[in-house]
Every structure is written in C-alpha cells, then in structure tokens.
Amino acid sequence: MNSRLTNILLLIIFSLSISAQTTVTYLTDTVGWRGQLDSVQTIGEISVVANRHAEVIPVQHLEGKQLQSLAVQSVADAVRYFSGIQIKDYGGVGGLKTVDLRSMGTNHLGVFYDGIEIGNAQNGVVDLGKFSMDNIEQISLYNGQKSEIFQPAKDFGSAGTLYIKTRRPRFKKGKDYNVEVAMKGGSFGLANPSVLYEQKINDNISASANLEYTFATGKYPFRYRRVLPSGTVAWDTTAVRENGDIQAWRAEAGVFGASDRGKWHAKAYYYDSEKGIPGAIVNNVWKNSQRQWDRNFFVQSSWQQTYFEKYDLQINAKYSLDQMRYLNPDTTLMYLDNRFTQQEIYLSCANRYYIFPIWEVALSADYQLNWLNSNMPEFVNPLRNTFLLAAATALKWKWIKAEASVLGTFVWDKLRLPSKITPEASANSQHFTPTAAISYQPLLKENWYIRAFYKRIFRMPTFNDLYYTDVGNISLKPEYTNQYNIGMSYDKQWRNMTISDVGGKVDAYYISVDDKIIAIPKGNSQYRWQMINLGHVEIKGMDANAYIQFTFPYHIGLKVNVNYTYQQAIDLSNPNDELTYRKQIAYIPWHSGSAVVNMSWKGLSVNYSFVYVGERYQNSANIPVNYVQPWYTHDMALSYIHQWEKIGMQLSLEMNNMLNQQYEVIVNYPMPGRNFRAVAKIML
C-alpha cells in the first residue's frame, strides 16, 4: 500500500514535469552576497520574489491573489491547504482551531506573527482561528526552520514554524495613502466589518492602521444519524449548535521604515473577545454554557541594518500581555471562574557575517521572560527565564547549498508562590540541539532541487504541564523530536505558452517524538491526572504537492494545485498494551489532501477547493468503536475585482461545504454544513 502510493505520487510529479522545456521567466534567487532581501520585498512597485525552489528546507506559501481567492475566514482555514498538516477544529467561527504539523503535536509548531513568535507559556496552544485573514498577506509553513540563518535564535527553536505576515503598505505612483473598507457577512450570523488605512509619511517611512470587528451568533444546524445493519434509519436528529457565539475586536497599527541599507518596523496589536465554548454534544446535553474572554496585547519592533557590505545586524523586541478568563456558570458542573494573566518580554539580537561571498555565518542571542498569574487556589504563579543562543552557517557553492545550526537553550523557572506540592523550583535545564540541511541542483539550467534535512529540537513543558494545581509534574523533561527529511522540488515556467508554470515537490520523512508529555491518571478518580514523559510516537510520512498553471487566450487563466499527505504515526508508548502498541495515534488520518482549481478572466475569478481527511481513529486503540469517518468538503467562491481610476472594488460570494456534509473533525463536535459568506470591499 505504502510503496504503491509513493509510486503513484512520484508518477504525478514526474508526469507533470516530463514535458518541460526551458526558459525561466522570473527572477531567480536574489539572495546572495548582498542578500538582505526578504522572500518578498518591495522596491517601488515591483515585487521581487526569491526563488523558493532553491530553499534548502521544505516550505509552503500562500499569498496574494491565491490567498484572496481561497475564501477563508481565518488563518486556520487557510492552513488546511498545506500538506503535512492536520487541523484540529472544534467547529464554528469562535471554535478553537489548532494545527498539528506532521503528527508531532500542536505544541511543536511555532507560530510567528510578523516575524516574532506568539507565545503561550501557559499551555503552548495558539488558536489560529483567532487570526482573521483580513490583513494577512502571506502565510508560510516551514518544516523545521526557515531556510535562512540570519534570524533570531527563537526561529531555530521549533520543530515546525508557521509565519503569518500582515500586509505592508505599498503605494501606487503618485498616491500617498490607501484606504480599504470591507464588510463580510453570511451564515452563523456573521457580521465582520473592517477598515484599513495606510499613509506614506515620506519616501522611507509609512504607517498603517487596521480595525476589525467580528460578530457571529455561531448558530448552525447539525445532524446526527445512525442506521441499522439492514439500512433502515435507527435515529436521525437535527439540532442547532448553541453557545458558539463570538464578539471580537482587533486593532493593529504599525510604522514601517527603510533606510539605505536597513529597514525597521514597529507595531502594536490588540485583540479582545468574548465567546461561548460550544462544547461536546452528548446524550441528553445539547447545549453548553461555558464562556471565555481573551484579551491580547503586544507591541513589537524589528530593526535591521547592513554594515561594511558584509555584516548584518537585526534587533527584535516584544512585550505582550495576555489575559484569559474562563467561566463555567453551569450548575450541573463545578462552578469555575478562572483568570490567567501572562506576560512576556522578548529581546533578540541576530548577526550575520559573510566570510566569503559563498560562505556566511550567523550568531543570534535571545532572552525571554514569561510570567503567569492566576486566581486559582494554590496556584504557584510561575516565572520563566529563557536564554537562547544560536550559531549557524550557510554555504552556497555552485549546485550545492548547505546549512548547519546549533541552538543552545537555557531555561530557569521560578515559582513566585511556592506551594506544598511544588516546593520551590523548578525546571532548570540546558539543551543543545542541531539542525543540518543540504540541497543539490543536479542540472544547472533546471529548477530541480534535491534536498535533505535533519533537525533535533524539543518543546519545553508548559506552565500547565509543570505547575498546574495537582496535574502538573515538576520533574517533567522536555519533549524531543528528531526529524529526517528527504525530498525534491521542481518548477518550470514558460513565457507566451499555454502552459505557463508547472511544478511540484515531494518529501518523505521519518520523525520520532520521544519523552512525549502525556496525561496519565493519578489515583482512583477520572478527574485526577498527572503529566508524565511516557509517550513515544514514530511517524513515517510523505507530503506531495503538484501544480500547473495555464494561460489561455483572452486573458483566461487556470491554476490547479494538488496536495497530498500520507502519514503513519504509530504509538510506541506502551509495549505491554497490544491494543495500542504500534497503532495509529489519535486523529491522524493515513491519507489527507486538498485540491484547488482557480479560473480567472480579467477581474473575475472562480475558485473551487476540495479538502479531504481520510479515515482515522479517535485514539490509538484502532478498534471499530473508535473509528472516525473521513470527511471532505467542496468549497466554491466567485469573486470580482474592478479598478476604476481612483476606486477599486472587490465583491465575492462563497459557498462552503457545498454538498452539506455533516462531519466532525473531533468526535462530538459537529461541524457546520453548507454555509455562505459574502465579502464586499472598497479600496480608495
């Protein structure tokens, strides 16, 4: 099964590329001796795109028009179109949405917002449903780390990294401001207005401000149905999802500057939401009443400068304040009104020096301080100091690119309110973890790259893992991952041909997750758990992507993009339990994938997308009662953009889950059926 599949996929990749001919149309690889260019950087009006196929480490991007035409509400919805990803979606506009990269667990994915990581020292979970697509310009997912050694030490510190990049001001010639007003609305009682203002201050400095409000009742019908073996209906019930409402404000403001050999930006972010937690649907309980309030605030700044042609310096800083309140007013359960306040201070200094034009070295040092307070009884209010030191080098010589880095992590925790259970401190630890990557270009004229990487990294136990009243375990070790990846990418472009671009990539990987932190029961009660380093997971997988782009006469364009992921993620935690030993872990499908077809004619575009998640089990006992059905959704979006002399306009209509499939990503959390959304935007 496994090898047959591999063969078929390799066939796809090659069949798409066999007919390839020469001529490369776009700017290849601007990164070099003077290499301070981002993957996308604006010079006047021209957008320069670095050749991504040259990246040593596998990466996937969604950006610009492609992102716009996908018709997605949040970053989480967009990320579904990446391969190697499993999304955990609890349903609805306000429902928690997290991402699991290559089955390593959600805590292993670092999420970076405009270059700086979004932390959650409390539980390590970053809810990607919270980030609206309103002002997002690009989303990039790297396995391991970014193929760039000149970056903060933190960027070396996750098993996978997701970069969310917000829109940067760009101005047309003769214009010194941009205004965009958008209104989105549709199913689930969604009303989602936003406004964006960008101002050019001078040739080097610009500013932007963005405000968004989201309201949704979160109500949608769902249906559960069972049949008898004979096929007759045993029961069939339809209900409305309740307590999935959300009300959220987001405000962002930024200043962006460029100097002769440098650039800088500073931004402030504020998010405030109240939402219902819809909860699990179980027998006799069709409605829940738990509420959550989130307030996130951060200010961050980045500054980068080149000196003496050969030396680059980058400074990053951030302060963040996150408040969360969880309320359970349901008198049939334990009354809870917990409040948590997390703060973070982050400072980073990254340096790069070109020894020779082909050889660069980098050194980065980061310091981070996190502290958490809570009103929970006996809470220890932990504080964590983290020092990160990364040394890296990259070599680019003819057909070969190689990178190596080592990250030193030094963690020192302190409990500000020592309790009897966790006497004093703490998890003090130091770790050194390496990464190595190489890519090889067999034919100089062809954009064909063969690449491999190895990365060893860990995630620190979170504050909850270590110190949560009763559950926490102070003796936890970090959870380690070892990733081995081998793959290749190919791309070919033609000018003035019907087929204008074709390409693809395929990567195979082996990952082991050691000392996985899992909860095990403590004593004789279902409600008492203990975190422990007992888990061990081994993952063998393959991610594949293929795309083709046609340019027909009369400005008709057609793009097809297909992703496929195969994952065998087996549970090796308990060799004595034959039910689970070497069985697929919870919620990881063997097969998953997506397909996007986009057709455009001038300002009009039609986008069809398909997401497939194959059969899986709700836990590593792979028995029939734990079986979870595959799900697949067909989405369609129609959009029209028109630009008059001074005013631009965008209208789009979306129909998601067209076949009204009643599915669940997580068991007992029903997902919405067919739903609609309309977007209207005016650009001044």
Add this chain to the structure above:
Amino acid sequence: MKKTSIILLALLALISCRKDIVVTPTEQTQITTGSDTTTLQGFYLLNEGNMGSNKATLDYYDFTTGVYHSNIYAQNNPNVVMELGDVGNDLQIYGSQLYAVINASNKIEVMNAQTAKRIGQINVPNCRCLAFSGQYGYVTSYAGPISLDQSHAQKGYVLKFDTATLQTIDTCLVSYQPEGLVIVDNKLFVVNSGGYMQPKYDSVMSVIDIATFEEIKRVVVDINMQHIIADKYNHLWINTQGNYYDRPSCLYCVDASTCNILAKIEMPVSNMYLCGDSLYFYSTAWSYIENKNAISFGIINVRTKETIAENIITDGTQNEIEMPYGICVNPQNKDLYITDAKNYVVPGSLSCYDSTGKRRWTIRTGDVPAHFALLYKIK
C-alpha cells in the same frame, strides 16, 4: 492532461468515502464454557467513558453460557439518540430494573434488568450514586444551590424517586459534593467529599431519616470521603481519598447506630466490595517519587476489622494491572472481578481471579470499566 486525469482518478480510487454509520454492534466473546449456577445469571459492567466522549457503555457477562457481550446498550436500544451517554458513575439492579447513573448526561437510565432495554430516564443533574428502599430510589447529586458569596460553594442533595413511575418525589439538601450512600435501619447515610472545594474538603457524613426525608444528623468523619458500605454487624465502612498530598487515603469503620468511629484502618483504600464477612479492596496511591501509581489489593474481615489477606492475586498477574478501577466478587464461587482502566483513554479490561487468586480470564471492555451489577435468576 490525459495523464494527469488518469493519475487523479487513481488517487481518487485510493481514498475512502463516508458510509452510513451503523448503530454500534454488540461484540460477543466466548470466554469460558459456562457453568450452571444456582442463583446467579450474570453481571452487567458499566464502562464510564471519558468526559465529553459520550462513551458510557454497558457490557454483560452470562455465567451460564460463558459469553461476554460487549457494548450491548446501543444494539438493544437502537432508537435511542446518542446511545447511553457521557460518563457512567453507578450501576445497580433493584427489583426487575437496571439503573445506570450517567453523570455528565445528567440522568439515570432505567432499563429492564433481564434485557437491558430502556424503560425510561430520570433527569438528575450531576448525579452520582444510588441506593434503594421500598418503592423508592435515592440518588446523590452535586447540583444543589450555589452560595452567593465568593466561594461559590455548592451543596449537594439526595433525590428521591419512585421506581415505578420514575418521577422525582423530593430532594433533601446535604453537604458538599455527596458521593456514596447506604441505607441501614430506615436511615440514609451519605458521605460528602467536598471534591469541588479543594483544598478545603468536606468531612461530614449526613444522616437522613427515610420516613421524613430530612437530614437529622451530621457526623464528622474525615476529609474527602467516597464510598460507603454497610455490613451485617451494623457497621458502615467508609473510604477517604485524603488530600492527595500529606493526608493519605484510609478506611473508617463507623457504628451505624451511634455514629461513633469504631476503627480507623491506615490502608489507602480506593474502592471496595463486601462479600460475606470479607471486604475486598484495592488501593492506588500516586507516588511522586516513582512517578507512578502504587497498587495493592487486600481483604479485611469486617467482623474482626483485621486485614486477613494482603495479596488476593497470587499468580503475579496483578502487575499487569495499570489502574484498577472496579471490583466485584461472585458470592457463590468467590471469583474476584477486577477492572483495569489503563490510561482512561483506551479500552480497559476485566480480569477474573478464582478464590485462590489465580487469574482465570481477561477480556477487553469499554473505556474506563468501573461498576458492576450482579443479575440473579428469577425465582
């Protein structure tokens, strides 16, 4: 293009589609050849299932045929929406009916004891444990009124229902988070854990007069009490769960008439089952040093209040038990049944040991197997 579409078709052939979901079928396993018992017909086992999983399930073992029937509720009651429910917490047979307390589904499911077919349900929020007397059933519930002060402390109650009509008759407030209850001499003894009040656990046993259904007495025993069992010597046996830190769990023997504490046995009893004069128990205590649960088993003679056995499993197979969770003894042949909830997430197991402590068989159960109800033959 042609090639691409062929490959796409090939890929489509690989992926599987959704089918109609069939009502969970019962699984039958022949585990013994069966035996003809005089009075016992079999037992039911209630699997709790994890909270939010809606996986409370019912198993049945038939002594006569030796067949173990897993997950019988859905097949026997295919028209019940969302099956048995979320988190089972107690199971008892009284008269001709089988009662299953489904905690997070806020109900007592009432079934025919012979067929496990649904008769009806009694809605009780956050219901915990059952007791019966005469025509009435009694169930503890956490869901009393919440105090208006900052503590948000919530008193529990005992709810009285009619076993014939399944209607609620009355409720009687007790103390915080009542757990087990038992009836002796027309008095209802309820132990209150105060589990929601941690670290200020409750330590009160409430005594309710059955006739007036009013709380007539409160007796301080110890913190965080869980189960209560009455023996034929007018004793109440109560286990406490301690505070999970410096107050270990232990066992008390209380005189049912005077409510005086007769004995405190320093044994970390997690769960117990009385058969004749023998109180079978197991204990699980979390060790912060070894980072695992220390597990032990034993028998206490309720007449002498002495531990008469410390190793009730004699063939070494006790080491295979990760997390003992349910216990029951066959009153006829003294077979011992112990369930293993493992890590609570995966299906558990049920093992049977003969009276000499040797394992006879083990069978896979549902998730978190916990509560037994012995089914007697109809005379």
